[in-house]
Amino acid sequence: MARTQGSHSDITGPRVRDAALRLIAQHGYAAVSMRKIAAEVGVQAGALYNYTPDKQSLLFEIMQAHMQDLLTARASLPDAADAVRALEQFTRFHIRFHSRRPAEVFIAYMELRNLTPENFARIEEMRRTYEGQLEAILRRGVEEGVFRVAEPKVATMAVIAMLTGVNTWFREEGRLSLDAVEEIYWDMVRRSVTA
Template sequence: MARKTGSSGEKTARDLQIAATKLFARHGYAAVSMRQIAAEIGVQAGALYLYTPDKQSLLFDLMHRHMQELLDAWQEESKLLPDDPKSQLVGFVRFHIRFHLKRVDEVFIAYMELRNLSDSNFASITSQRQAYENHLKAILKSGVESGKFNLADPKLATYSIIAMLTGINTWFRDEGRLASTSVEDIYLDMVLGIVCCKSRQQPD
């Protein structure tokens, strides 16, 4: 991302990121014009091209940075966790919910705008996403191998868990009936239901 080292330009560069994130999340990449973004930060459209080579880079940089921060944050978080699968799964679920609820716009964009990436940019984001999913898959697999988890298919369980956790973003509101910590508890309970239930204690 081209960025000047001047003084006022630093702020504009930051403003651009923030405005693009907000508008892309609200209206969608394709529906937002460079003029709209410029207006949001109080600048003329032409000035934007001092900070980004084009609109596509604006989207890609946004998504790439978000995914990298996600990967880095998990790297840090996982260091603090005990080595057993159960602790790691609990840690992952809480981490995922907390991280994603703090960045609703970025998460939304990262899921909705994959279509609008160029081929090479798409490949790049996809590989980051896969790296993240692999962390969870590894936890589930080690749980299965050590006999702690009961799972027919760790890969599908990975997809399921990530889908249900990320789905929280679509309905959660800070002013809602549940605090985010309660949400964490409830979802944790459901995730543990998915992985455990040795021999499936079904309601007959």
């Protein structure tokens, strides 16, 4: 089959991923067909296979790219002088990074169940790396005597769930700015772990 006129792999490939991202975030993985993605991009359904092997690969690519961007952005931050500053940095980073990517965040949490076991294991490993960074901060704070956390792993999951929840309700046009939300959440996180 001939490539659709005006279709180029360096342009159409990213458009396929962007369309899949939008459609899966809006309708859910199970409700989105390759045909719907093709229609969104403006190519024949069969042409999608020039850019991706299947829908599962698209889902995995979306999640992997999100996690890789997250880990890369986090790695670029300077080392914090102490556990309190490290926790504040993590809190603000998490809110700011995720607030710019609501579709990716929704897919990363809601569509894990649709990954194959192999793909799930790869994404889960990346998630554990990120979660481990927060757990290390909490353990450091306990060692420094500034945090009181009986179960750092449980506290890690609770803090991440709380921070990620901002995406479900925050709106740029709302009453509070993102800076104000960061301040409120930093205060709540700090109080929840402070000795």
